[in-house]
Amino acid sequence: MERPTHKLANRHQSVDLFSRAVINFNQLRKQQEFDADSKDGRWLSDNGSNDIQAGNATTPMTTETPNGLDLEMFQEMQELMEEDFPLLLQTYLDDTPVLLEQINSANGAGEPASLAAAAHQLKSTSASLGFTLLEELAGELEAIGNGAADAEAAALYEKALANYTQLEPFLNQHM
Numbered sequence: 001m002e003r004p005t006h007k008l009a010n011r012h013q014s015v016d017l018f019s020r021a022v023i024n025f026n027q028l029r030k031q032q033e034f035d036a037d038s039k040d041g042r043w044l045s046d047n048g049s050n051d052i053q054a055g056n057a058t059t060p061m062t063t064e065t066p067n068g069l070d071l072e073m074f075q076e077m078q079e080l081m082e083e084d085f086p087l088l089l090q091t092y093l094d095d096t097p098v099l100l101e102q103i104n105s106a107n108g109a110g111e112p113a114s115l116a117a118a119a120h121q122l123k124s125t126s127a128s129l130g131f132t133l134l135e136e137l138a139g140e141l142e143a144i145g146n147g148a149a150d151a152e153a154a155a156l157y158e159k160a161l162a163n164y165t166q167l168e169p170f171l172n173q174h175m
Contacts, residue, residue: 064168068133077129078174086175092125093171099125100161103141107153115153116145122160134163 065071078085099122106114123138137160144153 019052031161033083064170066170068131068136068163069167069170070130071133088129089171089175092129092170095125096122096164101165103153103160104157106145107157112145112147114145116142121144131167132164134160134167137163 029111077088081088099118102118103122104113106118108113119138119141123135123142126132126138137156141153141156141160144156
């Protein structure tokens with residue numbers, strides 16, 4: 001499947017798109033109630049049903065769900081963003097390799113503030129789409145940039161890059 005060939009006018013549009021997605025997602029979470037007695041801890045809709053379990057998910061479950069993906073969160077964001085979802089995915093696909101390179105370059109150049117800034121952005125955008133492993137790794141990289149031990153940064157970068165590489169085909173399927 002081909003990616004849309006759009007170009008964002010500037011980086012602010014990218015940030016605005018993710019900000020809107022996070023706001024929409026947080027509003028949805030406030031409207032739902034968590035079934036604490038649920039065996040699998042899934043979120044239920046207002047009527048108490050679990051649309052994903054009932055087969056009403058927006059995105060069909062693939063046999064190759066990447067590690068570190070909260071599929072339910074991904075599907076909820078897809079539902080929230082509606083026709084803007086492919087643009088959100090394209091933005092993520094465009095921005096994430098750049099952020100990973102910035103993390104790697106900042107670590108190699110000994111620039112902790114740049115490392116923390118790029119890792120923070122990667123953490124936030126990954127969290128909004130349900131990419132929990134990449135969110136966690138980026139959070140650890142952010143902590144390193146903010147003064148934690150930096151000996152682990154290269155290994156964390158490699159793990160983050162490997163996880164993104166695994167997520168990329170999944171994202172392309174949902175464009």
